[in-house]
Amino acid sequence: MSINYKIWTVCMIKKGNKVLLLDRQHDHFKGYIPPGGKVDFPESIVESAKREVKEETGLEVNDLEFKGLYEYVNPVAEDRFMIFNYLAEDFKGELLEDGPEGKACWVDIDEAYELPMQDSVRRRFPLFFEKGSFEIHVEWDHEKNKEGEVTIRKT
Structure with missing residues (x-):
């Protein structure tokens, strides 16, 4: 079995x-989203998150707090998409x-819940502001x- 791994980051x-x-x-991922994107090999996951924020917003972020992992697994196609989620206040x-x-x-956090968002973003949005971390596992x-099936674990 040869599993196809794709790694992404998101930084709230x-x-x-x-x-x-x-x-x-644009494209089929419309809605309000936090900055993020694909991790380029061989960069680290944290460096990727910082780079994506800079490219998409112009801001430089520091002291990223790991909030959780969001993953899609497609057993038929042997795909695993892993999204590492961070929070930055610096x-x-x-x-x-x-x-x-x-x-x-x-956007005011309370008002953000009313904005159009992709289901995956809406599902994890409140978890960025809770203590601890999360793991969301989605079987495609x-x-x-x-x-x-969607499984959500909080730690």
Whole structure:
């Protein structure tokens, strides 16, 4: 068996009671999302998170707090997508006017729940602000081409 691994990062940036979200309106991943993206080999996962934030927002983040792992597993296609999630409250720089993944905007955390988001982002959004970490395991239903069983663990 040869499993295909893909590794991504997400970094929620928090300032007081607000978070920085990107209003992504292209391809099939539309909605408000935190900055993030693919980990380039051989960079570290944390360095990838910092790079993605810089590329997508213009901000430099420091002191990232690991919040959890979100993964999709497709046993039929032998795919495993792993998304490492971080929270940052230490940052500097100026926001890009028009970033490559969408316009960056500061949103009140309570109001963010009303924004359009991908299901995967909505599912983990509140977990960024809780103590501890999380693991979300999603088994992909290959035949139906949609999420199957979802398991959420908090530590």
